Amino acid sequence: MRAEIVTLALIVGAFTWAFRFLPTRADLSAMPRGGALARFLAATGPAAIATLFTASALPYLQAGVPLPLICGTAAVLASYALSRSVVGATMAGSAAYGFGVWMT
Template structure:
């Protein structure tokens, strides 16, 4: 087994464990939403979603518009529906439908 892969796996596992353990250890009974740790943890969800999104779209990026049309229009639909209705589930569903329709047409 590659030693670099093993080291990265252990570090990622340790980081994940710490993100789950530290809040339960240090925030017992506080419940203060303005505490620095609380604000940090509330930002990790959107940061993780953004990282997954970027990781998923990088292989799809191409210079031809026909190749990226489903990605651009589906992502645009997600943003537009979210700002219109302020509903994450509806925006996700709408973006998936637009992506599928554009993919089928192009």
């Protein structure tokens, strides 16, 4: 294995760990609500979800849009729009995706 790849993997791994671990240890009580750091931290969750969705959906889209992807995505969007619950939307999307797999 090339040293550049190992070095890159270690750097990315270290920053991923720091990005996940350090906010749990930081005292954010004194942080202003409308500040730049607060907006950054609030935006990372949706950005991560969008990135993971795109990375998982692209292989499906190359072969055509399958029924499970349509069912799961529609269920997540509809459930979240109605309830504003991330947990409910996740559960509805999982159930709908499973139903779509069962139907095909």
